[in-house]
Amino acid sequence: MILVLPVILWMIIFNYIPMLGLVISFKEYDPYLGPLEGFIKSRWVGFNNFAEAFTDKYFISSLWNTIYYSILNLVIGFPIPIIFAILLNELTNVRFKKFVQTVSYLPHFISWVFVVGFIYVLFAVDNGLLNGLLLKFNLTEEAIPFLATPKYVPPIVVLFNIWKSFGWNSIIYIAAITNIDPTMYEAATVDGAKRFAKIWYITLPSIKPTVVILLIFSIGSMISPNFGLFEQMYLLTNPMIQDVTEIVDTYTYKMGIVLSRYSYATAVGLFRSVVAVILLTGANFTSKKLTGESLF
Amino acid sequence: MMQKSRRLNGDSVFDIFNLIFMCFIILITLYPFYYVIVSSFNEPIDLLNGPVYLWPRKFSLSNYAYVLQDEKILNAAFITVSRTIIGSVSAVLFTAAFAYGISKPRLLGRRFFIGMALVTMYFSGGLIPTYILIAHGLKLQGNFLVFIIPNLFNAFNAFVMLSFFRGISSEIEESARIDGANDIIIFFKLILPVSTPILATIALFNGVFHWNSWFDALLYGGRKLETLQQYLVKSIQSANVNAKAASYVSTLTVSSTSVRLTTMVITAFPIVIAYPFLQRYFVKGIMIGSLKG
Structure with missing residues (x-):
């Protein structure tokens, strides 16, 4: 009992009190009253903060951007770890397989700050790695300002998101594939099945439950706070590309921390959490109906 | 003969393409670091x-x-190393105590506590209420403890540990209890020593988290508590400003690109170097975690 008590207290302070603090999204929190007084005595304003968010075109555009990036990440980023895991499983040399696997996890452990630093080096106008190559092979007449052109930003952001996560995300599929009974492959070989037939009829159906569960998770967390995306946007943004780098996370940060509009920013965050719960239950329900697999 | 050449056409072509693809994966993963x-x-x-x-x-x-003659980066390195070591050791002990406690069926309210921890994995107060609590309520702004205390516990890590503790046989504990040892002595003297693999794994996760985090330093740190990552953030941002200014002024400031590259190497160096030796612990951790969840 004594052993669990510290963590119980910690959870109450650092998890449950902030959850209670969500109440201020229906108030006009006054920071000058101090946290406790401000929480209790601030004026109730009902849904005013939410109403205001929906009349702010910057919020609306940050919401669309968040959805846009999430869909891109999901559509392009979701299948890649699966394909990678399947192809990795087809490698015959065990040591090479281990090596590729180990290398592919590395970006997961590197900070986003480093990754964004590399994005700047790669796409810089003066002496950038990519512009250097393009000019060398005469593929472009003059250096392209990738990071100051709105249309290049989403592909860059999504590309590096995948670069950083595909290896780590593939672990769970690799584990699922390892658990497949090898006698199934042996039987298929005896029956004369080719490589692709084995992948299609044995590997894929065997990992289907894992795929579905992770897909539900991905859809459910589409609009949830995405710290990696926040860091990329926060570090990449400049006046030229502002329109495509403003996401809900950066908007909340600006409103809440920079401008100290605590109640308003909390309301934006709460709205987002509600949408996330709806998405998760929706995805779960759809999957239960269509495939019989579900989280809850 | 016929058999063999047909195999060459089908499976071997696939193998060759697969090999090339994997080499490509290695290249795009490692080349950024190399460059x-x-x-x-x-x-x-x-x-x-x-x-x-x-x-x-x-x-x-x-x-x-x-870069290394700058006092600020040395100070930042000191802060980062301190928070990484203190932060991961304290978090592991704190989390392990909880995980061990809830692994015992005789604990009163066990299911309730597990539920409490589960809820924290999916719901939170979000950025602002947490910020008000830490900065205004607890007044931790500018205090080194702001890096340690809010990161002491993580429910996911607790559940990974829980599944490990469940596997420890209860016989040694029983005999220790007969000898008069209480829960705390059993936890420190018996349980922790036999749990080093899982403790190491969780400590590494925490260590990487501490090493890489900068947002809490931005929110609560201030000038005095700048971390290495935050130093790098500043170097990235100033290099951009300089690069823009440089196109009008001179070539002198553009070497800020070199400063940025060097700072990047310094901040990522420990992780890249330690990674090959430690990666099996990371993978073990996520495996235990994913099997549970």
Whole structure:
């Protein structure tokens, strides 16, 4: 009992009190009253903060951007770890397989700050790695300002998101594939099945439950706070590309921390959490109906 | 003969393409690190003549001499190393105590506590209420403990540990209890020593988290508590400003690109070096976690 008590207290302070603090999204929190007084005595304003968010075109555009990036990440980023895991499983040399696997996890452990630093080096106008190559092979007449052109930003952001996560995300599929009974492959070989037939009829159906569960998770967390995306946007943004780098996370940060509009920013965050719960239950329900697999 | 050539056409072609694909994966994963390292060892003014792809054109250590003489980066390194060590050790002990406690069926309210921890994995107060609590309520702003205390516990790590503790046989504990040892003595003297693999794994997760985090330093740190990552953030941001200004002014400031590259190498160095030796612990951790969840 004594052993669990510290963590119980910690959870109450650092998890449950902030959850209670969500109440201020229906108030006009006054920071000058101090946290406790401000929480209790601030004026109730009902849904005013939410109403205001929906009349702010910057919020609306940050919401669309968040959805846009999430869909891109999901559509392009979701299948890649699966394909990678399947192809990795087809490698015959065990040591090479281990090596590729180990290398592919590395970006997961590197900070986003480093990754964004590399994005700047790669796409810089003066002496950038990519512009250097393009000019060398005469593929472009003059250096392209990738990071100051709105249309290049989403592909860059999504590309590096995948670069950083595909290896780590593939672990769970690799584990699922390892658990497949090898006698199934042996039987298929005896029956004369080719490589692709084995992948299609044995590997894929065997990992289907894992795929579905992770897909539900991905859809459910589409609009949830995405710290990696926040860091990329926060570090990449400049006046030229502002329109495509403003996401809900950066908007909340600006409103809440920079401008100290605590109640308003909390309301934006709460709205987002509600949408996330709806998405998760929706995805779960759809999957239960269509495939019989579900989280809850 | 016929058999063999048909195999060559089908499966071997696939194998060759797969091999090429995997080599491509290795290349795109490792080359960014290689490129940054090579460029950081190139003479800064010479780097302005164009990128170096494979090997420094003009080898030089002047970037490192320049970056490492800055007192601020040394201070930042000290803060980062301190928070990484203190933060991961304290979090592991704190989390392990909880996980061990709830692994015992005789604990009163066990299911309730597990539920409490589960809820924290999916719901939170979000950025602002947490910020008000830490900065205004607990007044931890500018205090080194702001890096340690809010990161003491993580429910996911607790559940990974829980599944490990469940596997420990209860016989040794029973005999210790007969000898008069209480729960706390059993936890420190018996349980922790036999749990080193899982403790190491969780400590590493925490260590990487602490090493890489900068947002809490931005929110609560202030000038005094700048971390390495935050130092790098500033170097990235100032390099952009300088690069824009430089196109009008002179070539002198553009070597801030070299400074940035060098700072990148320094901040990522410990992780890249330690990674090959530690990666099996990471994978073990996620495996236990994913099997549970």
